[in-house]
Amino acid sequence: MVEICDVSKSFGDFRAVDDASLALPKGEFLTILGPSGCGKTTLLRMIAGFSKPDAGKILINGGEVENVPPHKRSIGMVFQRLALFPHMTAAQNVAYPLKMRGFDTKTIPDRVSEYLKLVRLQGYEERRPHQLSGGQQQRVAIARALSFSPDLLLLDEPLSALDKKLREEMQLEFRRIQQELGVTTINVTHDQREALVMSDKIIVMNAGRIQQSDSPEAVYRAPSNRFVANFVGLTALFGGAIERVDDEGVVVRVGELALRARAGEALTPGASVDCAIRAEQIRILADDEENDTGRFDNTVTGKVDQRIFEGDRMVYQVTVPKLADATLFVFDHDPTHHAERGQSGALKLAWNARDMLTFPTNP
Amino acid sequence: MTLAILQRTDRFVSVVWPSGLHGMNGYLFLLPAVALVFILVIALGYMLEFSLHELDLSTYRLKEAYSLTNYQTILDRPVYLRVLWRSLLAALIVTVITVFLAFPYAYLMVRTSSAATRKFLLVALFLPFFIGQVVRAYGWLIILGKQGLLNSILTGLGLPALDLIYNYPAVILGLVQYMLPFAVLLLTPAVAAISEDVELASESLGANWLQTFRHVVIPMATPGLVGSSVVVFTLTLTDFAMPEILGGGTSDFIANAIYDSYFQISNIGLGAALAILLTLIGSALVALMFMIAGTGTLAVTEAEE
Numbered sequence: 001m002v003e004i005c006d007v008s009k010s011f012g013d014f015r016a017v018d019d020a021s022l023a024l025p026k027g028e029f030l031t032i033l034g035p036s037g038c039g040k041t042t043l044l045r046m047i048a049g050f051s052k053p054d055a056g057k058i059l060i061n062g063g064e065v066e067n068v069p070p071h072k073r074s075i076g077m078v079f080q081r082l083a084l085f086p087h088m089t090a091a092q093n094v095a096y097p098l099k100m101r102g103f104d105t106k107t108i109p110d111r112v113s114e115y116l117k118l119v120r121l122q123g124y125e126e127r128r129p130h131q132l133s134g135g136q137q138q139r140v141a142i143a144r145a146l147s148f149s150p151d152l153l154l155l156d157e158p159l160s161a162l163d164k165k166l167r168e169e170m171q172l173e174f175r176r177i178q179q180e181l182g183v184t185t186i187n188v189t190h191d192q193r194e195a196l197v198m199s200d201k202i203i204v205m206n207a208g209r210i211q212q213s214d215s216p217e218a219v220y221r222a223p224s225n226r227f228v229a230n231f232v233g234l235t236a237l238f239g240g241a242i243e244r245v246d247d248e249g250v251v252v253r254v255g256e257l258a259l260r261a262r263a264g265e266a267l268t269p270g271a272s273v274d275c276a277i278r279a280e281q282i283r284i285l286a287d288d289e290e291n292d293t294g295r296f297d298n299t300v301t302g303k304v305d306q307r308i309f310e311g312d313r314m315v316y317q318v319t320v321p322k323l324a325d326a327t328l329f330v331f332d333h334d335p336t337h338h339a340e341r342g343q344s345g346a347l348k349l350a351w352n353a354r355d356m357l358t359f360p361t362n363p
Numbered sequence: 364m365t366l367a368i369l370q371r372t373d374r375f376v377s378v379v380w381p382s383g384l385h386g387m388n389g390y391l392f393l394l395p396a397v398a399l400v401f402i403l404v405i406a407l408g409y410m411l412e413f414s415l416h417e418l419d420l421s422t423y424r425l426k427e428a429y430s431l432t433n434y435q436t437i438l439d440r441p442v443y444l445r446v447l448w449r450s451l452l453a454a455l456i457v458t459v460i461t462v463f464l465a466f467p468y469a470y471l472m473v474r475t476s477s478a479a480t481r482k483f484l485l486v487a488l489f490l491p492f493f494i495g496q497v498v499r500a501y502g503w504l505i506i507l508g509k510q511g512l513l514n515s516i517l518t519g520l521g522l523p524a525l526d527l528i529y530n531y532p533a534v535i536l537g538l539v540q541y542m543l544p545f546a547v548l549l550l551t552p553a554v555a556a557i558s559e560d561v562e563l564a565s566e567s568l569g570a571n572w573l574q575t576f577r578h579v580v581i582p583m584a585t586p587g588l589v590g591s592s593v594v595v596f597t598l599t600l601t602d603f604a605m606p607e608i609l610g611g612g613t614s615d616f617i618a619n620a621i622y623d624s625y626f627q628i629s630n631i632g633l634g635a636a637l638a639i640l641l642t643l644i645g646s647a648l649v650a651l652m653f654m655i656a657g658t659g660t661l662a663v664t665e666a667e668e
Contacts (some may be wrong), residue, residue: 043396048567049562049567050563050566050567069565069566069571070505070563070566071566071567071569071570071571072421072567073567075567076567076568077563077564077567079560079563079564080560081558081560083561083563083564084564085561085564085565085579085583086559086583087583087585093467096565096568096570096578097569099576100568100570100578101568102571144568145568148568148569270607355504
């Protein structure tokens with residue numbers, strides 16, 4: 001459906017997109033995830049036709065689109081600031097692409113009400129954008145981008161300006177609408193939760209390069225490098241050196257301790273690595289609880305630097321002196337019950353080898 | 364000593380402007396502007412009064428008795444109706460041409476990605492403001508005059524010289540050139556208020572640039588278009604220098620007729636009547652423009668949010 005082959009784009013000396021390739025089958029929901037300035041919006045704008053790649057090819061439905069202007073491409077786009085037409089009503093906004101694309105005028109009113117119904121905005125036909133709430137404006141923007149049945153839907157961070165609750169509601173709405181219509185969709189965001197919730201597939205980008213292209217589960221559970229591990233989820237990262245590699249995995253020397261980690265890429269003893277462990281995979285042991293049963297592969301004791309109360313959980317930021325003062329993050333999901341923990345300033349932490357990843361340190 | 368003065372000043376201020384009035388401090392700053400406008404209204408009142416008295420040709424004073432003779436004269440003498448019609452037509456033509464030319468200028472100035480281009484356009488826009496209207500009119504004389512630049516080129520090429528000045532088109536040309544910066548200045552914020560995303564959205568929805576322009580850019584720029592049209596229209600309608608210098612008596616506007624009434628034939632009453640008529644027609648037309656374009660256009664700038 002959409003194929004991007006070795007596309008690059010520079011602005012002056014700045015390489016915004018560096019040799020990016022991807023392929024998206026019909027009907028799938030792809031999210032390009034990355035921090036601001038990673039090139040994801042530049043890539044999206046090239047797909048939309050607002051700018052041309054310096055090198056590489058973009059194919060939509062098997063055809064190269066380099067010389068196809070935006071208005072001749074069959075692409076619906078929802079913009080970051082929505083870009084609704086303020087002088088038109090909701091219905092007129094939705095009817096606009098139909099008129100511009102020469103739909104039979106007799107069918108337009110039916111189509112408009114069909115799509116306003118799809119986004120659950122019946123009764124708001126005559127309102128102008130400024131008479132609608134943020135969420136309702138989103139719905140008009142989606143209806144407008146879809147009413148002409150485009151081959152492809154592009155979302156340029158349209159949810160980033162909404163408050164958390166509305167954003168989460170709209171994430172599910174976008175997903176519902178996308179699945180109902182089966183429209184191929186590319187979404188761009190810096191919000192990892194949005195990417196995980198909405199997508200069939202996630203591409204993580206950084207500094208113009210694609211870092212990983214995988215299912216949401218794979219991106220979360222098996223990040224392909226240090227950047228992805230750090231960007232998705234709350235992850236502690238610290239340096240170490242491979243001590244030995246055996247059948248069960250690897251042993252990493254960090255400060256005074258030897259930790260067991262999941263076997264990663266082929267690593268040789270002595271190689272320096274970055275270790276990554278996610279906050280939710282670390283258990284807090286009671287002060288008198290010993291790891292004598294061997295339930296956990298690694299146990300350390302650290303000092304609580306910070307306690308961040310997040311309502312449903314407490315986040316502890318813990319420094320471990322024996323791990324060369326590495327900082328770990330850990331969740332306590334029952335803060336009321338465990339309130340006494342951490343008060344003493346010391347916390348006993350444990351985790352398993354399969355949850356700890358190692359990546360070769362970048363030279 | 365100083366303290367005593369300060370204390371006395373304080374006491375004086377508290378009497379003139381008691382603290383209870385401090386909530387209205389902001390209005391205090393409005394006073395000079397309000398006073399200026401008010402003085403103008405007083406002058407207009409006097410003008411209205413003058414216009415209602417006929418000139419006594421034996422004394423060259425205005426008669427005591429009230430009459431509509433001056434207005435009757437204006438309506439009876441074809442020359443005044445011609446002047447009126449000429450001014451209105453010029454205002455219309457100049458407005459249309461100026462706004463038509465100013466819009467692309469403002470658009471390019473807002474949208475260009477090159478800082479150098481924007482700077483050049485800005486400087487070119489403000490430069491004419493340093494040169495007064497009269498100087499610019501004389502500039503046109505140098506270029507278009509009988510022995511002007513253009514004609515010497517023509518005769519140099521063996522072509523006959525043309526009469527390029529002292530006619531209506533020359534006045535229109537001079538006025539368009541004079542009004543252009545005003546129009547651009549008033550259109551620029553209106554264009555800047557249209558986010559580029561809206562145009563891109565229109566394109567991705569299937570509109571070519573012409574359709575985008577017609578259905579999105581123009582409607583969204585309406586407040587600026589109305590504003591600049593009103594300004595250009597009224598400035599042209601009331602203009603004096605261009606018809607005086609470039610028209611050379613062939614293309615007098617109302618302002619020239621008023622001037623002649625006051626200073627050539629010394630008929631204050633008639634001049635006042637013409638001035639009142641000009642004010643009424645101008646105000647009525649501006650009101651009409653706002654009504655047609657919708658007074659709401661001034662509120663369209665309401666955020667999209």
